[in-house]
Every structure is written in structure tokens, then in C-alpha cells.
Amino acid sequence: MSWWSKLTEALSGLQAGRVTLDYPARPRPLPKRFRGRPIFKAEQCIGCAGCANNCPAREILVFDVCQEVRILKYLGRRCTYCGRCADLCPEKAITMSQTADLATDRIADIQQHLELFMSTCQRCGRCFTEPSPIEQLKLKGYRFDDLGNERWIYRSQAVLGRNDAVDDIPLELD
Amino acid sequence: MLQNLCQKMFRRSLWVYHANSGGCNGCDIEVLNVLTPYYDVERFGIKLVASPRHADVMLCQGPAMRSTAQALRRAYEAMPSPKLVFAVGSCAGGGGLWYDTYSVLGPVETVIPVHYYIPGCPPRPEAILYGVALALGLVDKQVAATRIGHAAFPVPRYHPEDLRPEGGLAIYQRQEKI
Numbered sequence: 001m002s003w004w005s006k007l008t009e010a011l012s013g014l015q016a017g018r019v020t021l022d023y024p025a026r027p028r029p030l031p032k033r034f035r036g037r038p039i040f041k042a043e044q045c046i047g048c049a050g051c052a053n054n055c056p057a058r059e060i061l062v063f064d065v066c067q068e069v070r071i072l073k074y075l076g077r078r079c080t081y082c083g084r085c086a087d088l089c090p091e092k093a094i095t096m097s098q099t100a101d102l103a104t105d106r107i108a109d110i111q112q113h114l115e116l117f118m119s120t121c122q123r124c125g126r127c128f129t130e131p132s133p134i135e136q137l138k139l140k141g142y143r144f145d146d147l148g149n150e151r152w153i154y155r156s157q158a159v160l161g162r163n164d165a166v167d168d169i170p171l172e173l174d
Numbered sequence: 175m176l177q178n179l180c181q182k183m184f185r186r187s188l189w190v191y192h193a194n195s196g197g198c199n200g201c202d203i204e205v206l207n208v209l210t211p212y213y214d215v216e217r218f219g220i221k222l223v224a225s226p227r228h229a230d231v232m233l234c235q236g237p238a239m240r241s242t243a244q245a246l247r248r249a250y251e252a253m254p255s256p257k258l259v260f261a262v263g264s265c266a267g268g269g270g271l272w273y274d275t276y277s278v279l280g281p282v283e284t285v286i287p288v289h290y291y292i293p294g295c296p297p298r299p300e301a302i303l304y305g306v307a308l309a310l311g312l313v314d315k316q317v318a319a320t321r322i323g324h325a326a327f328p329v330p331r332y333h334p335e336d337l338r339p340e341g342g343l344a345i346y347q348r349q350e351k352i
Contacts, residue, residue, distance in 0.1 A: 030298070110319070
């Protein structure tokens with residue numbers, strides 16, 4: 001290695017630019033295909049609970065407070081931002097945001113809570129009949145969620161086996 | 175209060191210990207991405223150390239699992255206080271997609287206290303950098319819980335004050351509040 005190659009190497013080292021982003025001081029545009037958290041729009045939501053029934057992480061809870069009011073709660077703790085809720089929403093009421101800066105010191109900060117007015121029949125005050133027991137099997141039980149404690153409640157006790165290995169897992173029952 | 179404490183205690187630099195208690199290595203790769211020159215978290219004085227005894231901050235990835243919960247607890251107790259715990263990713267923050275399986279106990283906060291959450295699956299390197307900058311007090315928190323509700327429901331039995339008798343009929347009409 002001659003002195004000339006060392007000199008050219010030093011000169012090229014002087015020309016080197018800077019690759020480090022100045023990130024928190026200067027915002028960085030994210031790629032277009034990036035999916036952030038889902039944003040729920042209450043004015044477009046019809047309360048069909050398709051998102052709640054198809055969420056892989058089961059992070060959307062739906063609960064009927066009374067005949068007319070349905071509450072949709074997005075907890076977001078274990079949401080993987082898969083975008084399935086936004087894909088299958090028939091009214092396109094869910095959009096995936098374009099921001100990644102979701103860090104927080106309280107996990108409840110990423111919750112979204114929607115109170116939806118479900119319009120009912122003008123004449124009888126209700127629209128839909130109660131699902132039959134066979135139809136209830138197809139539903140994943142979204143009407144029975146415990147919103148106050150943010151937990152799923154299984155209607156049947158069949159999920160609890162008599163196996164000793166699973167008895168130490170705390171499971172909530174109706 | 176927590177941020178004031180952080181700025182007072184961790185003014186110089188944060189040494190980071192990187193604990194994976196059963197994640198899929200996606201968050202590990204993103205954390206290592208933060209340490210590369212492109213994102214260069216060392217300009218905040220953050221350094222990756224190999225032992226929890228040298229660390230101020232624990233970056234937790236993966237849920238608390240049956241096989242690793244005890245080891246995670248021991249690693250947390252080995253850290254000298256004051257100590258901070260970051261839950262990186264949706265597994266550490268909430269239990270992940272397999273939250274209800276046999277081997278997953280839940281989020282890491284079932285085992286150790288968590289101070290900052292960085293949601294994402296995996297979070298982008300910007301998100302991790304943002305969480306660290308949030309702990310250092312360089313940026314402000316951007317998220318807040320939203321609660322969208324109707325001011326009033328157009329149903330008579332919720333607003334009995336709007337019902338008035340008129341000629342043998344009950345008329346429901348919204349009264350304008352003055």
C-alpha cells in the first residue's frame with residue numbers, strides 16, 4: 001500500500017456525507033404503504049361489528065348498552081396494525097393513520113371509544129330479532145364483552161377444561 | 175412527574191439492555207436498526223450493554239411467557255435502580271396475537287412494571303427513537319385517548335323533558351335549551 005492510496009483514502013473520507021437522520025427534531029415522511037393505527041369515524045360507522053368479529057388480536061370490543069346505543073371500543077394494546085378492520089369495513093369508516101409516533105407512558109392513550117346510535121324501527125322500536133341459539137354459535141360473542149374491565153367474556157364454559165395444566169390461567173367467566 | 179424524574183436521573187446517558195422474553199425477533203431487528211448509523215441513537219448517549227447489571231433501561235420484546243417470566247423478573251431485579259422499562263411492540267405492551275394461548279402469560283407488565291409503551295408490530299425504528307426521545311423529554315406525547323359520543327340520543331325515553339301532552343297525544347319534540 002503506497003502513500004498515494006492512503007492519501008486518496010483520506011481525501012475520500014473527507015468527502016463523506018452524513019447519513020444519520022435528524023429524526024425527532026425533524027419529521028421523516030413515512031412510505032405510502034405504511035399502516036399506522038386504525039382511526040374510527042363515528043359518523044360513518046354503522047355498528048355492524050364486522051371489525052370486532054374479524055380482529056385477529058380481538059382488540060375491538062362491541063357492547064350493546066341498550067336497544068339504541070352500541071358502544072365500540074378499540075383498545076389497541078395488542079393491535080398488530082394488520083389493517084383487516086379497514087379492509088372489511090363496508091362503510092370505510094376505519095382508515096389507517098400515517099403516523100408511527102405512538103409511544104406513550106399510559107397504554108390507555110391509544111384507546112378509542114365510540115358511542116353509536118343504532119336507529120331502530122319507527123314502529124316497534126327494534127329492528128332485529130334475537131339470534132337463535134344456532135346463530136349465536138356463529139357469532140363470537142361480541143355482545144357479552146365486559147367493557148369496564150376490558151375483557152372478553154365467554155358465554156360457554158366449554159373453554160375451561162378439567163386439565164390441571166390450564167387451571168392456573170385466570171379466565172373470566174360470565 | 176415521571177419525565178421530570180427521567181430528566182433528572184438520566185441526564186447523561188441511558189444504557190440499554192435488550193431483553194427478549196419470547197418474541198419473534200421482529201422487534202429485535204428494529205431495535206438493532208435504531209443502533210445503526212442511519213438512525214444513530216448514540217447521539218442521545220444511548221448504548222447497548224450486554225448485562226442487566228450495567229443497564230438503566232430495559233427494552234422488553236415479546237410477551238411474558240411461562241418459560242421466561244421468571245428469568246425476565248430476575249433480569250429486572252438485577253438492574254440497578256433507578257430503572258426504566260420500555261415495552262416495545264404489541265407483544266410486550268399487550269400480549270400479542272397469541273395472548274390467550276397456553277404459553278403466553280400476557281403483557282410484560284404482568285411480571286415487571288412498565289414505564290413506556292411503544293406500540294407497533296414491529297414498531298418502526300422512528301417509533302422506537304420517538305419513545306426514547308419521549309422518555310428523555312425531547313419530544314411531546316402525540317396520542318391521547320379519544321371518546322366520541324353523541325351529545326343527545328333522539329329517543330323519547332332518554333329525554334322525558336321533551337315529551338309534552340297535546341290533545342290526548344304525546345308529542346316528542348326537542349326543546350331548545352336556552
